[in-house]
Amino acid sequence: MFRSLLAVLALSLISACASHSIQNAYQGEQGNTGLVTSANTVLINYVDNDEVSEGFVGQEITYRVDAGQRTLLLQYSDLFSIGSDDHEKVVSRPAKVTFEVEAGKQYKVIHEPQKNLEDARAFAEQPEFQVVNAKTKEVIESAVELSRPRTFLTQLKSAVTPVYEFESDQVATGNNEVQSMDTLLQLKALWSRASEPEREAFQQWLLAQ
Numbered sequence: 001m002f003r004s005l006l007a008v009l010a011l012s013l014i015s016a017c018a019s020h021s022i023q024n025a026y027q028g029e030q031g032n033t034g035l036v037t038s039a040n041t042v043l044i045n046y047v048d049n050d051e052v053s054e055g056f057v058g059q060e061i062t063y064r065v066d067a068g069q070r071t072l073l074l075q076y077s078d079l080f081s082i083g084s085d086d087h088e089k090v091v092s093r094p095a096k097v098t099f100e101v102e103a104g105k106q107y108k109v110i111h112e113p114q115k116n117l118e119d120a121r122a123f124a125e126q127p128e129f130q131v132v133n134a135k136t137k138e139v140i141e142s143a144v145e146l147s148r149p150r151t152f153l154t155q156l157k158s159a160v161t162p163v164y165e166f167e168s169d170q171v172a173t174g175n176n177e178v179q180s181m182d183t184l185l186q187l188k189a190l191w192s193r194a195s196e197p198e199r200e201a202f203q204q205w206l207l208a209q
Contacts, residue, residue: 021059025052026066035106036072037062037134042109045094046073057089067103071096074109076127080117088117092124093149094164099131099142106134 025047026033038044038061043054047063048071055061057077076092097109111129114120131140147164191199 021055022062022064023052025050025063028066030064032067032103033064034067034101034103035062035134036065036070036101037106037108038074039108039110041076041078041114042074042111042129043077044072044074044109047071062106065101067101069098070101071098072109074129076111076114076124076129078114078120080120082117090114090117090120090124092127094147094166095127095129096145096147096166096168097129097131097142098145099140107131107140108134 022035036044036047038055040058040060043057044052044061044063045054046052047065052063053061057079073094073096075094076090078090079087080090082088099107101107109129109131111123111127114123127146129142129144131142132138133140145166145168147166149164191202194202
């Protein structure tokens with residue numbers, strides 16, 4: 001019991017010290033960036049194709065990212081006590097969350113709180129994430145894609161943990177192009193950045209189709 005209490009206290013202390021950690025994950029000018037914060041039970045592994053420090057359960061990390069469409073590869077993860085000295089770590093299958101980042105704004109990736117171990121296990125099988133404006137709490141439009149087990153690899157005895165893949169990473173049959181995660185979201189993002197003359201030209205093109 002004493003060891004368990006020490007572990008919890010140590011984790012709380014570390015979390016408190018690192019709860020406002022900020023990582024740079026942008027390539028352009030700092031003035032054209034936004035901030036994305038993970039909830040303390042959301043671990044962000046990648047921003048676009050760049051690996052970032054995911055931290056640990058109980059820690060919130062803020063990432064400074066380029067403005068524009070960003071894709072986060074992330075997981076739900078939490079610890080639950082199952083005995084005086086034992087804990088079970090619940091980790092969801094990976095998910096991709098894609099949304100539009102506006103320069104100067106701050107966002108947070110959240111999910112519904114899981115109150116007990118049974119709920120957390122069920123949630124990990126079909127996790128649901130949301131992106132909200134960190135200040136206004138307004139829900140931001142996003143596309144969420146859940147991964148699926150890579151069947152052949154997960155059947156191998158050497159595969160200690162499941163190996164996952166995403167449908168959007170697969171090559172489309174016949175045209176050798178990588179599938180888009182969400183074409184509609186991309187079109188909306190392009191429209192929001194287009195100038196008035198560009199919008200008029202596009203509308204004229206639509207009428208001609």
